[in-house]
Amino acid sequence: MSRKSAKSHHPLEQDSLEHTPEDSSSPAQAADESTARKASDKTRDDKTRDKEGEDENNDAPGDVSSHDAHADLIEKLVAAHNQINELKEDYIRAKAEMENIRRRSQNEIISARKYAIEGFAQELLSVVDSLDQATRVEMDQPNAEAAINMKQNMKQNMKQGLALTLKQFDQVMEKFGVIAVAAETGVKFNPEVHQAISVIASDAVAPEHIVNVIQKGFSLKDRLLRPAMVVIAKSPEK
Incomplete structure (x- = not known):
């Protein structure tokens, strides 16, 4: 009875009874798990770096293409700018030529009017x-x-x-082209080219015909300069 009580209360014996074989191997397992985790992390890091490298390799052609497009755009802009400058110069020359033509035309018109006769x-x-x-x-x-x-x-x-x-x-x-209007004795009166200043009774001349021409009329080509001033006949009173 006394031995059993002493055995159960001995601290070292109690600790040794509480530790199992699995508890004695836990530090080694922890080391293995740490190593495995490091290996896994390393593998994951390697995969991440490989993926980033692949992404960089995949992005490289895109960068070259973007650079070429930018250079092509700059070249087109320069060509367009040069073309605009050429068009401006052509416009200025054409405008100056038109101004010279306008001035020459005005001078010719003035000269023609001044020296027409x-x-x-x-x-x-x-x-x-x-x-x-x-x-x-x-x-x-x-x-x-x-x-x-x-x-x-x-x-x-x-x-x-x-x-x-x-x-x-x-x-x-x-x-x-200055021609005398036809106005002679016996010619029928034409109000478009004749101007009657008097009407007299006449047996020798038919009514509404010219008896006498007071002043000649003239036309310039197809334009009347002045009508002929005439005396026309009417029927004599009975």
Whole structure:
């Protein structure tokens, strides 16, 4: 009885009874588990690095392609910029040329208006010369006898000279399209080219026909410059 009580209360014997064989091997197992975990972690790290390397390798072609696209875009932008500059230069040159054409056209129009009758005036000079010569012949008489002889023939000579001058003047006018309106005795009155200043009864001329021409009318090509001033006939009163 006393031995059993002593055995049960001995601390060392109690500790040795409480420890099983499995408890004695736990440090070794913990070491193995730690080693296994490290190996697993290492393997996982290696796989992660391999995957990252693969991702980097996979990303490399994309980076090259992006660089090429960027370089191509820059090249296109430079080409577009050069083309814009060329178009600007062409526009400036075209604008300057149009301005020069406009100025030349304006100068030509001004000159044409200013010297439109230059040819007409040159042709009229011959008429002026004829009139001037006629004036000189009348004024430059050497003596009284010559003046008397000139006076006797003055009417006839003057009429002939004026007729020749008028004919010359008409030729110049016709050359530039200035034509006398048809207005003679017996011509039917035309309100488009004739202007009646008087109406008289006449047996010799039909009603609404021209009896007499007071002033000639003229037209420039197809445009009326002035109407002919005429006297027209009407039926005589009975």
